[in-house]
Amino acid sequence: MRDAAPPRALTLVLLWHMHQPEYRDYASGEFRMPWAYLHALKDYADMAWHLETHPGVRAVVNFTPVLLEQLDDYAAQFAGGRFRDPLLRLLARPADALLREADRALILQRAFAPEHASMAQSFAPHDSLRALFDVLQTRGHGATHHLSDQYFELCTTPYYHPLAPLLIDFDCARETQPAIALPGSPRYPGGLARAAAQLDSALAAHRSPYRVQAGPRALTVFLRDGRLSDRVGFEYGKWNSHDAAANLIAELEAIAAQSGEEAPFAGIMLDGENCWERYPYNGYHFLSALYAALEAHPTIRTTTCSGLLAARGAPLPQLPRVVAGSWVHGDFSTWIGAPEKNRAWELLCSAKQTFDVVFGSGRLPAERRAAAERQLGACEASDNFWWPGSGGEAAVLAEFDTQYRSQLANLYRLLELPVPAALAQA
Numbered sequence: 001m002r003d004a005a006p007p008r009a010l011t012l013v014l015l016w017h018m019h020q021p022e023y024r025d026y027a028s029g030e031f032r033m034p035w036a037y038l039h040a041l042k043d044y045a046d047m048a049w050h051l052e053t054h055p056g057v058r059a060v061v062n063f064t065p066v067l068l069e070q071l072d073d074y075a076a077q078f079a080g081g082r083f084r085d086p087l088l089r090l091l092a093r094p095a096d097a098l099l100r101e102a103d104r105a106l107i108l109q110r111a112f113a114p115e116h117a118s119m120a121q122s123f124a125p126h127d128s129l130r131a132l133f134d135v136l137q138t139r140g141h142g143a144t145h146h147l148s149d150q151y152f153e154l155c156t157t158p159y160y161h162p163l164a165p166l167l168i169d170f171d172c173a174r175e176t177q178p179a180i181a182l183p184g185s186p187r188y189p190g191g192l193a194r195a196a197a198q199l200d201s202a203l204a205a206h207r208s209p210y211r212v213q214a215g216p217r218a219l220t221v222f223l224r225d226g227r228l229s230d231r232v233g234f235e236y237g238k239w240n241s242h243d244a245a246a247n248l249i250a251e252l253e254a255i256a257a258q259s260g261e262e263a264p265f266a267g268i269m270l271d272g273e274n275c276w277e278r279y280p281y282n283g284y285h286f287l288s289a290l291y292a293a294l295e296a297h298p299t300i301r302t303t304t305c306s307g308l309l310a311a312r313g314a315p316l317p318q319l320p321r322v323v324a325g326s327w328v329h330g331d332f333s334t335w336i337g338a339p340e341k342n343r344a345w346e347l348l349c350s351a352k353q354t355f356d357v358v359f360g361s362g363r364l365p366a367e368r369r370a371a372a373e374r375q376l377g378a379c380e381a382s383d384n385f386w387w388p389g390s391g392g393e394a395a396v397l398a399e400f401d402t403q404y405r406s407q408l409a410n411l412y413r414l415l416e417l418p419v420p421a422a423l424a425q426a
Contacts, residue, residue, distance in 0.1 A: 016272025
């Protein structure tokens with residue numbers, strides 16, 4: 001009887017993508033939303049802890065530069081004691097300072113945001129406070145006057161992240177969806193140069209497996225296992241955490257056994273912050289079980305993208321072409337196609353045309369030009385097109401729409417031009 005073949009080793013790259021759009025108002029320096037700070041409390045520190053606790057596990061952590069810039073800003077606020085985040089200002093106020101009605105409304109809005117109502121929670125104090133909040137919501141404006149201030153010392157826990165292919169050419173969305181509706185503007189003005197500028201800025205901020213050849217240029221591409229990545233992002237949060245980790249390990253073992261390659265590779269790549277809102281205890285038990293299993297596994301080796309390339313002896317197989325798309329459904333429908341999304345692109349296209357004219361005139365001083373370029377980068381962020389038409393809570397959509405229009409309005413002001421009336425229309 002022939003002995004069973006030994007298990008085939010598999011190399012795994014875990015990539016956690018950390019991203020938040022620009023939440024600061026460049027005109028005032030104020031943070032319009034607190035999500036970079038709250039994710040830092042809830043996710044970024046946790047993800048670092050899991051890796052520190054399991055030194056045998058390797059992972060790639062991708063931070064967008066605009067997120068790192070905001071985290072540095074928060075560190076400076078804490079160091080100086082002067083907070084430009086309204087929520088932090090309230091939390092840092094003297095204990096005997098009375099809260100205004102607007103202050104209470106802000107705390108409740110942030111602490112019980114509607115998009116977080118479905119988070120897997122099992123903390124009795126938080127659940128009791130949410131139950132009280134739900135009761136007060138039914139009683140209308142002014143109901144919080146019945147609560148003392150003690151109830152409000154509590155809170156929930158490329159550079160600007162643009163969609164580069166859409167900056168370059170709206171028509172690329174038709175490579176995967178030929179019938180998709182596109183904005184009225186034929187293209188984003190100067191999009192190729194803007195995509196290059198975003199990449200250059202990201203490389204400067206971050207400076208310290210296939211190969212696609214396009215003429216003299218080559219790009220190494222790591223393919224993402226969409227099925228397993230989506231299981232982590234959307235499915236395993238519904239499972240028992242230890243069962244979910246065991247299932248993922250079994251899936252990786254099956255990939256290794258069924259692969260025809262001598263050195264099989266798997267790539268699990270997804271957001272490293274938002275998905276944990278679907279897990280009990282913010283994914284603590286799942287990640288602890290998964291990392292422990294990976295650390296002890298005899299044939300699954302975790303590594304980084306650069307580590308994989310350094311260890312590979314054979315040349316990389318060639319791909320003649322890669323179709324434009326994203327890791328969401330493989331297309332761009334999350335950011336373009338719906339009327340609301342196309343309208344957001346048209347507002348940006350119009351602003352960029354004006355930007356080009358003003359910059360071409362040479363009338364702006366260097367400091368003003370730099371501020372306008374920075375503001376344009378924030379306007380190009382992908383989140384500005386993710387939210388419109390997404391079907392989310394009306395209040396949340398309105399808040400992000402207001403921020404986007406405010407960013408565009410500030411761009412016109414930096415260009416020393418009046419703000420178009422179109423930006424005041426929802």
